[in-house]
Amino acid sequence: MNSADLSRRVGVPSTALFTDQYELTMVQAALKAGTADRRSVFEAFTRRLPEGRRYGVLAGTGRVLDAVENFHFDDEMIAFLRQQRIVDEPTLAWLADFRFSGDIWGYPEGEVYFPGSPVLRVEGSFAECVLLETVVLSILNHDSAIAAAASRMSAAAGDRSLIEMGARRTHELSAVASARAAYVGGFHTTSDLAAGFRYGIPTVGTSAHAFTLLHDTERDAFRAQVESLGRDTTLLVDTYDVTEAVRTAVEVAGPELGAVRIDSGDLLLVAHRVREQLDELGATETRIVVTSDLDEYAIASLAAAPVDAYGVGTQLVTGSGRPTCSMVYKLVARAESADPADPLVPVAKKSMGAKSSRGGRKWAARRVDAHGVAEAEVIGTGPVPAELEGRELLVELVRGGEVVAREPLEAARERHVAARAGLPMSALQLSRGEPVLPTEYL
Known part of the structure; x- marks a missing residue:
């Protein structure tokens, strides 16, 4: 389908x-x-x-x-227009038959x-x-603004993956439309399940810092996630100490660990250090995903970093500073x-x-x-x-x-x-x- x-x-x-x-x-x-x-x-x-x-x-x-x-x-809409005296009865009759x-x-x-x-x-x-004027402009102005931002981010990312993850930064219906527009503009996946259900966009997502904080130790959190989602999962490694977290992640999941996610700090520097550490631990195929208020400029600045995927939220769903066309x-x-x-x-x-x-x-x-x-x-x-x-x-x-x-x-x-x-x-x-x-x- x-x-x-x-x-x-x-x-x-x-x-x-x-x-x-x-x-x-x-x-x-x-x-x-x-x-x-x-x-x-x-x-x-x-x-x-x-x-x-x-x-x-x-x-x-x-x-x-x-x-x-x-x-x-429909009848309820016509009743509303009548009760509010928006238009007269002949116009209501015309609207009732409108297609x-x-x-x-x-x-x-x-x-x-x-x-x-x-x-x-x-x-x-x-x-x-x-x-049709208002609804047409409402859709095109919003979606085209998001797609333009997505296109710029896609050009900056080159052949690296882009994850749309802005649902928590905008209206719930705008989030679905934004994920759709971002996919048109070059993003690969979305975190928003409604967008996946409605438009068939591939969805992704694993865990947040709250999941790590829930458990007594970071190792316990990683073990629970790996046992539930498999070794190919993405582990979030910046809740406490990144170096220690990466070591623990590989010990728990083995060199088959799918990916680690970095959500804070100097992403360029941290990504280089994490890549070096992963390689030393034998996890040479483990991917690095970076998030944290990225826009096209931040993505471009990370071109030399050993990054495999970018997760983008706020800047994408607000059109990267240009929310309308x-x-x-x-x-x-x-x-x-x-x-x-x-x-x-x-x-x-x-x-x-x-x-x-x-x-x-x-x-x-x-x-x-x-x-x-x-x-x-x-x-x-x-x-x-x-x-x-x-x-x-x-x-x-x-x-x-x-x-x-x-x-x-x-x-x-x-x-x-x-x-x-x-x-x-x-x-x-x-x-x-x-x-x-x-x-x-x-």
């Missing part, structure tokens, strides 16, 4: 109230004005990348598809993006498209009616400053150089130039209200590896800089 099947099996409740009130009041006003059915195109994009980031990572697309499928107003019936296109999950990239395009009536969801084109033959008219916000937007139903493609390395994100509203045909980035996700692009989470993860590999090498630099690709508009 793949992760998409697992996600559907869990049973997601209605997402209809994961929205702002003004989405519903706009629907009410548009229904009264006779404009609610006007064919419309909304696009989600970001005007800029978070400061210092060279590329963005799109994550959460699969969760958006779940949210769209489950966006409906999204439009089309959605977007960048496939795991793809990279840049300022202006139309990562999601939602088409349908104004009323049905505008209702600042994506917006804007009406970019609309017709005069619901008639498919009625032409779409580009519309755009023209306010002063950085909040203006570009009108028109857009396509996007990535131009590459002679070596196959990406050199520009190209966005247009007219015909796709011949040299960019076949390099378009948007794919069909929903057709006539039906999801047509379900995929295993592993596919998004693999896509991100390929997308990142196609960027200039400077994309992987942790130093601050501008987006690694310019955005060109045609």
Whole structure:
């Protein structure tokens, strides 16, 4: 059973109230004005990348598809809206029958993006498209921020394993979404069982300092863990004295000990000392796992250390200081009616400053150089130039209200590896800089 099947099996409740009130009041006003059915195109994009980031990572697309499928107003919700006098009775009747019936296109999950990239395009009536705004942005802004942080950490870690372990540092539902996004961005496992159950992400975990403190001696704690979990377990060795703990760990488990975990101190220095000690004790295959408030910079600083895996919590689930991507969801084109033959008219916000937007139903493609390395994100509203045909980035996700692009989470993860590999090498630099690709508009 793949992760998409697992996600559907869990049973997601209605997402209809994961929205702002003004989405519903706009629907009410548009229904009264006779404009609610006007064919419309909304696009989600970001005007800029978070400061210092060279590329963005799109994550959460699969969760958006779940949210769209489950966006409906049940009797209890309608009663709440009525009791709170949020909207009038004709609007309540319209909401009671609501199911999204439009089309959605977007960048496939795991793809990279840049300022202006139309990562999601939602088409349908104004009323049905505008209702999805808040939940779409909630998912994409959160998940893409986590995936971008994960991608930077993955690049810094190279071929070493990454463990997501931030469940205790964020909201319980955010923890599940974060583990999913981290997996897309390059992490290998999670400590969160709900994420493992819902999305099929491999889970790991052994013991905390409390388990050692529970027992009369560290040796007793190690013996109990090894007898329960086997010699391949990971023993936490920094509760008291690391050197003594490593010696005891190998005496208890033998040279077949799976791994030791270090959670404090000068990780670079301690890791070198522990590796030397393990080798002297004959535990040459025992791995070293390090944790303790790691971020991409700390991981990069440990590149020369004999470390086999990193466990990351707080910095990952908070986007490593960039907890949102600042994506917006804007009406970019609309017709005069619901008639498919009625032409779409580009519309755009023209306010002063950085909040203006570009009108028109857009396509996007990535131009590459002679070596196959990406050199520009190209966005247009007219015909796709011949040299960019076949390099378009948007794919069909929903057709006539039906999801047509379900995929295993592993596919998004693999896509991100390929997308990142196609960027200039400077994309992987942790130093601050501008987006690694310019955005060109045609």
